[in-house]
Amino acid sequence: MPHPMLTMAVRAARAAGNIIARATDHIGDLTIEAKQRNDFVSEVDHQAEHAILDVLKRAYPGHHFLGEESGDSGAAESEYRWIIDPLDGTTNFLHGFPQYAVSIALEFQGRLEIGVVYNPVNQELFTAERGGGAFLNNKRIRVAGLRSLEGALLGTGFPFRPDQDLEAYFKTFRALHGPTAGVRRAGSAALDLAYVAAGRLDGFWEFGLNPWDMAAGVLLIREAGGVVVDFLGAEEFMRTGNLIAANPKVTHAMLKAIRQSLSA
Known part of the structure; x- marks a missing residue:
C-alpha cells in the first residue's frame, strides 16, 4: 500500500493537473506576467499551486510548505516540508508545447521521502517513496543500464x-x-x-x-x-x-x- 502522504501528494498533483488541462483550451486568454526576462508565470501557475496547497494544508496543517509561486508558508519549525512546482515548464505550456508537469516532493528532517511528477498532457504519473522504489503509473521503473557516454x-x-x-x-x-x-x-x-x-x-x-x-x-x-x-x-x-x-x-x-x- 502507498504511504498515506504519497496518496495525498498524488491527489494534490491530479487536482493541479486538472486545472492545467482545462486551461489548454484558452491559453490565449490567460493573464501572464514576467518574473524576469524569459521567466514567466501565468494565472494557471497560481491556480494550480492554490489547488495543491488546499489539498495538502487541509491534510497536514502543521507542515511547512515551499511553493514556487507562493514561497514559504505553514509551520516553518515543522520537520516536514513540502516542495511544490505547480507547473514546471510554463513557457512550454504557454506555447502549446506538450512538455510540462506538476512536481511535488516531501522532505522529513531534510531528507527526501516522497516524490510525485505528473504530466497532465498524457496523464503519466511518476511516483516514489524512500525505500519503496519508483513507479510510472504503478509500474516499477529503473534507470537505463548504459555503462558509458558512448551512445547515451x-x-x-x-x-x-x-x-x-x-x-x-x-x-x-x-x-x-x-x-x-x-x-x-x-x-x-x-x-x-x-x-x-x-x-x-x-x-x-x-x-x-x-x-x-x-x-x-x-x-x-x-x-x-x-x-x-x-x-x-x-x-x-x-x-x-x-x-x-x-x-x-x-x-x-x-x-x-x-x-x-x-x-x-
Whole structure:
C-alpha cells in the first residue's frame, strides 16, 4: 500500500493537473506576467499551486510548505516540508508545447521521502517513496543500464536567465556532446529527471535549478537505482542548483567530463 502522504501528494498533483488541462483550451486568454526576462508565470501557475496547497494544508496543517509561486508558508519549525512546482515548464505550456508537469516532493528532517511528477498532457504519473522504489503509473521503473557516454541520450536545460553563465554551460555541452548519441532540451527539468528514472534518458545535467524543479525528480532517480550529484561530486545540488543525474557509471563519466571542461 502507498504511504498515506504519497496518496495525498498524488491527489494534490491530479487536482493541479486538472486545472492545467482545462486551461489548454484558452491559453490565449490567460493573464501572464514576467518574473524576469524569459521567466514567466501565468494565472494557471497560481491556480494550480492554490489547488495543491488546499489539498495538502487541509491534510497536514502543521507542515511547512515551499511553493514556487507562493514561497514559504505553514509551520516553518515543522520537520516536514513540502516542495511544490505547480507547473514546471510554463513557457512550454504557454506555447502549446506538450512538455510540462506538476512536481511535488516531501522532505522529513531534510531528507527526501516522497516524490510525485505528473504530466497532465498524457496523464503519466511518476511516483516514489524512500525505500519503496519508483513507479510510472504503478509500474516499477529503473534507470537505463548504459555503462558509458558512448551512445547515451542526455537531457539538459539551457541557461535562460540573464544572471546565468552561458559560456560555462557551453563548455559542459561541448564536453558531453561529442561521445553521446544526442542531447535533448525539452524545457521541464521535473519531467527530464522523471525520464532519467524511467530509462528514457541516460542522464541529465543542468545549472541553476531551484529546489522545486528537482526535488521530486531526485527521489525518483534514487529509487530507480540512479545517482544524483552536484558538479563537485557532492550532494549539495539542492543548495547550488547544479545537478548531474544518471546511473552510477554514466554519472561518473558525466561528472569527470564536466569538471574537466569547467577547469580548462
